Structures are given as C-alpha cells and as structure tokens.
Amino acid sequence: MTTFATYVITLLCLLLPTMGYCYDLVSEVKDGEGALVENAVITATPLSGEIKKPEKNLTAEIDQIDKTFVDFVTPIMVGTTLVFPNSDKIRHQVYSFSEAKKFEIPLYPPGQGRATPVTFDKPGVVVLGCNIHDWMKAYVYVVETPFFAKTGKNGKATIKDIPPGQYKIEVWHPYIKKSSATVKQPVNIGKESDMKVDFVIDVKKALTVRRAPGSIGGGVYP
Ligand SMILES: [Cu+2]
Numbered sequence: 001m002t003t004f005a006t007y008v009i010t011l012l013c014l015l016l017p018t019m020g021y022c023y024d025l026v027s028e029v030k031d032g033e034g035a036l037v038e039n040a041v042i043t044a045t046p047l048s049g050e051i052k053k054p055e056k057n058l059t060a061e062i063d064q065i066d067k068t069f070v071d072f073v074t075p076i077m078v079g080t081t082l083v084f085p086n087s088d089k090i091r092h093q094v095y096s097f098s099e100a101k102k103f104e105i106p107l108y109p110p111g112q113g114r115a116t117p118v119t120f121d122k123p124g125v126v127v128l129g130c131n132i133h134d135w136m137k138a139y140v141y142v143v144e145t146p147f148f149a150k151t152g153k154n155g156k157a158t159i160k161d162i163p164p165g166q167y168k169i170e171v172w173h174p175y176i177k178k179s180s181a182t183v184k185q186p187v188n189i190g191k192e193s194d195m196k197v198d199f200v201i202d203v204k205k206a207l208t209v210r211r212a213p214g215s216i217g218g219g220v221y222p
Pocket of ligand 1: 130
C-alpha cells in the first residue's frame with residue numbers, strides 16, 4: 001500500500017471509526033496447560049514500517065494503592081509520559097535500573113502530581129520498584145507501535161481501530177520464557193479470517209509476592 005493510501009485510511013479510521021474502514025483484532029493468550037494468561041501485551045506492527053507519529057502528547061499513569069503498583073503491567077508507546085500518583089497515606093519512592101529507562105523519583109507524599117513525570121523515549125521493558133517497599137514491582141512495556149492491548153483476567157485483548165494492511169502480531173508477558181513462539185506474520189488486517197490471533201506461551205510461575213502483606217489478590221499469574 002502506498003504511503004498516501006495508508007495516510008487516507010488512517011485518517012478515515014480516526015474520523016469514521018464506526019464505518020468499517022478499520023478493524024479490531026482479538027487475541028486470546030493461554031499457557032501450555034490451557035490456563036488463561038492475564039497481563040500479556042499484544043502488539044500489531046505494520047510490516048511496511050510506516051508508523052504515524054501521534055499528534056498529541058501521550059500520557060499514562062501508574063498509581064500506588066495499598067502499597068502495590070496499579071497496574072502491574074502498563075504498555076505504552078515510545079514517547080509517552082507516565083505520571084505516578086500516590087493514593088496511599090504513606091510515601092513511596094519509585095525507581096528503575098532498566099536499560100530502556102533509568103530513573104529515580106525521590107520519596108514523595110500522597111496525592112496527585114507530587115512526583116515528577118517520566119517520559120519513556122526508548123522501546124523495551126522497564127521494571128519499576130520502590131525503595132521503601134521491597135515487594136512493590138511493576139512493568140512498563142514500551143512499544144514502537146500505537147496498536148497494542150493487554151489481556152484481562154479472561155486472557156483476551158482487543159486492539160481497536162487498526163487500518164487494513166499486513167502486520168506482525170507479537171505477544172509479551174513479564175514472565176514469558178524465551179522459548180515461546182511470540183510472533184505471527186503476516187497477518188492481514190481487514191481479512192475476516194485473520195482478525196483473531198491467539199497465542200500459547202510458556203510463562204514462568206510467579207515465585208515472589210508482589211502485594212503488600214495482608215492484602216488479597218494475586219493468582220497463578222500476577
Ligand atoms: Cu512504596
């Protein structure tokens with residue numbers, strides 16, 4: 001497809017999302033034993049390599065509730081700025097030693113806007129921690145495409161409004177084993193039989209507790 005055609009279709013997707021110019025891709029992720037996998041991230045990347053830069057500044061947030069990062073997994077596009085509200089009554093300190101983004105937010109009090117926002121300018125996996133509460137852990141997955149979605153408890157994710165064309169569909173999970181088959185391509189967005197792409201992945205069982213002592217929640221996979 002020519003650049004111009006892609007541009008026109010993308011424009012139509014934005015203006016007329018209900019008129020069928022763009023498509024929703026549904027994915028279901030299971031592990032080798034058939035259990036549904038939550039917190040897997042599905043990405044769709046155009047094989048043409050043409051990715052339109054977002055026109056507005058992208059923002060997202062990771063809150064801290066009951067001494068737990070919420071959400072545990074946050075997929076964002078490169079260039080997104082994350083804010084870190086603190087909904088607890090105590091102070092937190094957020095840091096990352098990951099190659100894709102190293103930073104440290106000094107100890108900050110409860111409330112909104114008390115921590116300096118952080119912009120993620122490189123793709124990759126960023127692991128967050130809190131210096132005060134050792135079990136606090138979260139993952140930011142920085143991707144190069146605007147088309148991504150995260151699986152819920154039902155193991156399903158829907159990427160909305162993808163312009164038609166050939167794509168590479170990938171899955172990632174914080175505990176995925178390298179041996180897993182994680183890429184399917186080419187997938188023809190717009191072709192009905194290609195609009196559901198499922199994955200079976202090998203996931204390491206969570207060995208560490210990531211919740212505050214005494215709180216409920218969790219499961220086999222975080
Ligand atoms: Cu903390």
